[in-house]
Amino acid sequence: MTPELYRQLLATTTGALLLTAVLQVWGRSLLRSIALLAVQGAALAALVLTVGLHAGEPEAPLVALLVLVVKSVLLPWAMFRSARLVGETRERAAQVSTAVELIVAAGLTLLAYVVSGPILGPDAAGQAVPVGLSLVLLGFWQLLVRGSAITQLAGFLLLDNGIAAVSFLTSGGLPLTVELGASLDVLLVVLILGVLVVRLQRQQGHADITELRELHD
Amino acid sequence: MAALIWLPLLLPSLLAALGFGLRRRRWTMWLPIAAAAVVLLAGIALLVAVQGSGAVVTGAGLLRADPLSAWLLSVVGAVAVISLWGGLPEPGTEERAGGVHAALLCLFLAAMTLAVTADNLGLMWVAIELTTITTAFLVASGGGRNALEAAWKYVVLGAVGVAIAFLGIVLLSAASQGGGEATLSWTLLLQRAPVLDPALLRVAGALTVLGFATKAGLAPMHAWLPDAHSQAPAPVSGLMSGVLLSVACYAILRVQAVVDAGVGPELMRILLLTGGLLSLAVAAGLVLTQRDYKRLLAYSSIEHMGLLALGAAAGGQLAIAALLLHMLGHGLVKATMFVLAGRISSLTGSHRIADVHGLLQRRPDLGSPFLLGAAALLGLPPFVTFFTEVAIVVAGFSRGLTLPFLAACGLLLLGFAGIARQVLAMTVGAGRVRGAAGGSAASPSTAPGSGWPRRAPVVVALGLTAVLGFAAWPLAGTLLAAVAALGGVR
């Protein structure tokens, strides 16, 4: 792979990751969030393939396939199933308006660039680490401000995608066993949260978690 | 020898599959206890084995049992046995088919084994996340809105916290490239630590410890703990408080060893001191206002975890050895207390402290262990917690951390007062215990559930905690070996 092509591909995939993360913040449709997550998973798989092929790893296509299957197919399917069971496709009004959310998202991306000083690596992939960090911060932000259980789940998956991006950009990924285990864990978390969401909806008639405030001191 | 690692991993998994497959049978409730017993026996056997011939490595280098792992495994087994045995439903009560419950508990034990015997930090992370997942359903199984809320908070906060730890581990892997190929093996990381990039190591270590501190219930990331531990069924609460928190602490110790070897002890010391003192403060402040006794026990767990964090911050042989012994003592006592709390709640039908009076008088088989267990939690002699708490404080002073540890003593005293007051109100206060079957005519010794098989786990646990402090000599060698396994630079 020529260095130019490598840099272009890296720029395209990381750009797609960032764009899908940011578009998640914009808009209130749950189905759109899930679709964006699927696209993001595909972009992540492309990133894995690019970095892996450039480094000459023989198992790069396998890992990329694993990432694609889990993050682009299985997880969005599980979320879509939960959304359908709960019967909600649009989110109710969140605590902060969309414009504020978007500005804060821009600020968080900037923050990711500022704080990622010690983590930047020497090569092109290492320079792209702030993208992964901004995905992490955006995932946190979404977990914080959104009121629907399903968008909180989407925020968590965004967080996880960001961490996966950082892992592939800094060290070419983790051993296959750990990747498998981590994917399994995330899948199980999504499934469990899906079940809890359904139970939540049966208990209180809707899937908003803003009213879960009974237990406190 | 390697079989001693595979046994506690595979057998509980098999039992879990069995429990899930035959989930309608009543005898499935014995499966978790069998799994716990296997873990305990394997742990003790491993302790003996590794002291004789050094660490046991298996599974293509991914699994490794050194004295520290063996000790943790024994702690996990012991606490699990007490918790699950004591948490068995009363004979004669109709329990709904609990095969899935039993399967989840067995899976939990297998995941705990994997977490303590993994040499690869990533695998350790996977195992700890797996425990979140298995306990999530167990917490929600209490039914009702509060249990659901507790489970939701637990999963979300737990998963997020553990995700931060994953970010830290990913960065550790990146940092490890400074010494060769990227690796997550703890032994290799410890070897390479002095040559790794300090800034990256700092960030990675801080993030990992932050993530695992969330799992250990250290303030300010403790918000999920009171809810989850109070809403879960009693044996599950005991397991979570005794086992899960200790293993999260073990993970912190492992990461701390690597970071200290690389950049010196200051960073971890500051992080753990802050977490420990904040946890003590939170617990001391909130125990006085508790109205639910299970929540009270959860805050006591936060307090003890804070103490463990302070011990880890102090470092050195005395502190770490005391820390490890404290894990055992606290685990046993907390499991007992939760078992008793479960029995009290099924007796009085209420979770509130205000609804429980005069236990010592009315039901001494519940009241006296409860009082004794509370004494152990408060760190009164002759219980082992007295010795370990004193040891940690002395170690802190001797390492020059006078001011933080003075503050810790003050906060411990505050917590002492709060917990003592609540427990005394429950056990010694006047008033009638509201019997669920309306019978205060039943004499205490013939009350259902007060027979010897039911009292046994409680008595064993409390007895062990009372005796352990004096059995330090035989244990000293084991503990010191476990401390040395951490890489003894400190």
Place this chain on the structure above:
Amino acid sequence: MIEPLLVIVVHLVFAVAITPVLIGVMRTTRARLEGRSGGGIGQPWRDLRKLLAKEPTRAPGSTPVLVAAPILLMVSSLVLCALIPLVSTLALASVPGDLFVVVSVLLLGTVALALLGLESGTAFGGMGSSRHMVIAALVEPTVLLSVYALSVPAGSAVLAAIVQSRREDLSSLANPVSLLAIVALVVVVVAETGRLPVDNPATHLELTMVHEAMILESGGRDLGWLELGSWLRLTALLGLVVNLALPWAVARDAGVTGLLVGVAGTTVKLLAAGALLAAVEVFLAKLRLFRVPELLAGSFLLAFLSVSASYLVF
């Protein structure tokens, strides 16, 4: 010295000539898609001719703003057309078509129009002015950031230089930096020139007006200058966007063939872009004013991302 002046004259003549045609094409596209026959492509030109021949009605008690504002708008639009590389990228050395100069000139026209709206003293005029300024304020960061992002690989903030470097390095066109910046610029064009979904130029309902409300009280020659000035802004900004997105056929210098090719190329690109814009407008509804900040914040975010992406690759 002569050549840049020649280029500027060509720009001005071209802009003034093509503008009514562009507006006519856009209106006809929209009409045909909506099933109407429309007024024909030459109608805006005929309207302009009629208006410029009429005497303006000026109420007694009106300030010089009423006279000056249309001319100021016209002048600012012409300066914009002169500076933006519509046909050729040969720039005047003494007055650089810099990012900040362009934005300031845009703002000059905006403020002139807003003052005109206030001038009339009616409620609708004031309402239009305040809405107009809100949108202008919100869109300004986006303009600055997106052009800045495009200027990073080119090494210069002069628009002509940016277009030239993009023409020479074709791989920069499919870059995520470019794509994000162009998308953000399209939103800017829509917002600055008062097209759907920010403002409906064909509305008759005063309460929904932004741009039309400010020119309600003008008539005759004044209205002619105002209309032409606003249309010229559309030409200039749309021309900038198409030349940034597809920099082929833009002349390099002031040679006759180059200029002719440039004129032809830009005409085709401009009319196609205009028709596309009009076609998309058929399917859009005007946003409520409270939702416009969302749209502009989103475009700001895209511009911001393009700036961060430009540091990734370069």
